[in-house]
Amino acid sequence: MAIGDVRAVTTGDCTDLSFVDTGMYDTTGYGSVYLLDAERPAVVESGLGTEHDRVLDALDVVGIDRRAVEVIAVTHVHLDHAGGVGFLAEACPNAEVVVHERGAPHLADPERLVRGTEAAVGDLWPFYTSPEPVPEERLRPVADGERVDLGDHELRVAHAPGHAPHQVVYHDPANDATFTGDAAGVWLPERGAVRATTPPWSFDLEQCLADLHTIGDVDPTTLLYSHFGPHPDPGTALDAARTALVEWVEAVRARRADAEDDEAVVDHFVGTTPCVDAWGEAMARPVAAVDVRGVLDYLDERP
Numbered sequence: 001m002a003i004g005d006v007r008a009v010t011t012g013d014c015t016d017l018s019f020v021d022t023g024m025y026d027t028t029g030y031g032s033v034y035l036l037d038a039e040r041p042a043v044v045e046s047g048l049g050t051e052h053d054r055v056l057d058a059l060d061v062v063g064i065d066r067r068a069v070e071v072i073a074v075t076h077v078h079l080d081h082a083g084g085v086g087f088l089a090e091a092c093p094n095a096e097v098v099v100h101e102r103g104a105p106h107l108a109d110p111e112r113l114v115r116g117t118e119a120a121v122g123d124l125w126p127f128y129t130s131p132e133p134v135p136e137e138r139l140r141p142v143a144d145g146e147r148v149d150l151g152d153h154e155l156r157v158a159h160a161p162g163h164a165p166h167q168v169v170y171h172d173p174a175n176d177a178t179f180t181g182d183a184a185g186v187w188l189p190e191r192g193a194v195r196a197t198t199p200p201w202s203f204d205l206e207q208c209l210a211d212l213h214t215i216g217d218v219d220p221t222t223l224l225y226s227h228f229g230p231h232p233d234p235g236t237a238l239d240a241a242r243t244a245l246v247e248w249v250e251a252v253r254a255r256r257a258d259a260e261d262d263e264a265v266v267d268h269f270v271g272t273t274p275c276v277d278a279w280g281e282a283m284a285r286p287v288a289a290v291d292v293r294g295v296l297d298y299l300d301e302r303p
Contacts, residue, residue, distance in 0.1 A: 001229075003028055004054050006035075006061045011230040012221030013176040016153075019229060020058035022047035024080060025127050025283040029190060031080065032228050034179065035062050036172070039151025042071035043095070044170065044179050045226050046084035049129040055084065056091055069095045071148060073155060075181025076167035077103035078199070079117045079128055081226055086110075086132025097134050098148055100159065101141035103166030107134040120200050120293075123286040142168065155179075158218070162208030163197065169215060177222035177230070183211045185241035187225040188278055194240035195275070196248040197227070198294035205249050205298060212238050252295040266292045 001007060003023030016037040024031025024047060033055050034044040041064045047055060059066055069092040074082040077099060085107060089097055099107055106113040110131045118125050142148065144159035148170070155170040160183040170179040185194045215223070216238050223231040223238075231237045252265065259265045266289050273288040 001028065004057065006058045009034075009175075009177075009222070009224070009230045011177075011232040013174075014222055014230070015175065017175055017177070018058070018062050019224075020054055021228075022051040022054050024048060024051065024227075025124060025279070027279050027283050029188070029228050030279065030283070032226060033058070034224055035059060035064060036150065036153060037062060037064055038153040040070040040149065041068050042073060042148075042150055042153075042155070043069060043088060043092070044073050044075075044155075044224070045081050045181075046072065046074060046088050048080055048127065049083040049087055049131050050127065052084035052087035052091075055088060066092045067094055071096055071098055071150060071155075073098040073148065073170060073179075074103075075169060075179060075183075075226065076100065076164045077106045077113060078164060078182075079113065079131060081181065082107065083128060083131045086134050089134050089138055090132060095138075096140045097138050098140045098142055098155070100157075100166045100168045101143050104139050104141040106166070107131075108136045108139060109133060116201070120290060121286065122289055124283070124290070144168070158214050160211040160214055162204050162206075162211045163199070164202045169211075171218050171220060175222065176220050177224050178215055178218055178220040178234075179224045179226070180215065181226055183208070184215060184223055184225065184237060185244055186227040187223075187229065187231050187237065189229055189231075191278060194237055194244055196241070196244040196291065198245075198248065198291045198298070200290065200294040200297045203294040203298050205245060205302075208245055209242060212242050248291070249295050249298070252292055253299060256296065256299065262296050265296065
């Protein structure tokens with residue numbers, strides 16, 4: 001699958017659902033945005049602001065008129081998931097923007113979110129652009145247990161705050177599929193592997209493990225990863241995510257115990273990340289740095 005390609009989701013019970021490879025960080029197989037051709041058509045996730053034209057092109061490919069889109073739903077407001085939402089909202093003037101209630105203020109006024117993202121992502125920042133604010137009247141803040149009506153589909157909201165306090169996952173019963181955001185880690189389909197994602201300032205291991213139970217309790221037949229694509233075996237994926245989280249945190253904890261300082265810990269994992277083969281150096285090494293700093297921050301709170 002190449003950057004910009006659109007593919008139907010045929011996993012499990014999925015129908016009327018497609019996804020586009022947004023080419024996040026100029027890399028294939030990392031960023032996916034989903035298009036649900038329901039009675040009330042929906043876009044789930046937006047990708048970076050620099051990628052929004054690929055999402056709009058994907059709507060054209062699947063035959064959804066931009067004015068027909070009624071819902072743009074993001075799992076959380078990290079800019080790799082919500083950076084394009086303001087651009088999409090402008091191009092899809094009849095869509096409401098669905099987001100957890102803790103994230104909604106950041107979409108209306110993204111200045112603080114931009115500053116935090118730039119500090120967190122380091123060398124990845126050149127791939128970003130400042131998001132367009134979403135008018136408050138276009139926002140629909142949601143909380144755990146709410147439902148978003150899409151006519152012949154619906155999105156059932158479950159709060160999943162381990163990765164970020166403003167994260168939710170959405171379950172679509174008609175497709176028996178769950179949009180996972182970052183709650184189930186990162187899926188590398190070409191390698192059949194799931195890895196942890198642990199950003200700074202909000203990562204919470206115990207809550208992440210609880211979020212995996214939240215998804216597992218729904219027992220969907222398909223997981224719809226934002227990074228990247230559909231996974232046909234949720235039980236295996238959730239087990240792999242659980243193992244990856246625990247082993248990753250313990251690896252960082254052990255390296256910190258022997259390292260001269262935290263920068264030495266970061267340097268070690270940046271230099272040894274196995275993801276270079278999958279994503280290339282320009283992406284893999286900065287992503288590793290972000291994930292290490294998230295764990296170090298967590299360990300400062302829970303040594």
